[in-house]
Amino acid sequence: DVKVTQSSRYLVKRTGEKVFLECVQDMDHENMFWYRQDPGLGLRLIYFSYDVKMKEKGDIPEGYSVSREKKERFSLILESASTNQTSMYLCASSLYGGVSPLHFGNGTRLTVT
């Protein structure tokens, strides 16, 4: 079974802090994604990566950056956390661009105070 592991289940940070969310997948998947999930808004794509060191902006990239130095690891960075970034963050991976399904981690609940 594919396993997507997010390093923290819950995180509390202060406004202005730099925040790192880590995600690791163990199935040699090409693609990795970061979504945020908010009530009434569903899942919104922040960034995705289709190869090591490659990244593409999703629908809501403002205030975020990403890093993919190794195939199995995809990091989401909040350069200066703000209260409107309080959310559930979900990492996902898929085998290749096409019809392969997304496999999600269990999420990181980030609270910015």
Place this chain on the structure above:
Amino acid sequence: QKEVEQDPGPLSVPEGAIVSLNCTYSNSAFQYFMWYRQYSRKGPELLMYTYSSGNKEDGRFTAQVDKSSKYISLFIRDSQPSDSATYLCAMRGLAGGTSYGKLTFGQGTILTVHP
């Protein structure tokens, strides 16, 4: 207007009921349609996947796609308490370019099946 609109619910039904979950979409480029199920405190997992218009059945679940109306549905027969979860529709266009499997999700419907 959002590209994908999903009936927000929440939906509460008795055990054994037939459940209908629905999404409409505006982007005619969408070709692949999925339903994800998300249990509390878990990530979404793929439940059903369809490409063409018509019905696809898997056990108690039936996914229906009507591309002419830009409307998709998920039916759950003989619903069980274990079906209680958030259901998310998702869709995408053809692969290629930088789409790389990028999905657009609906807002999710919270379903509770009570014994």
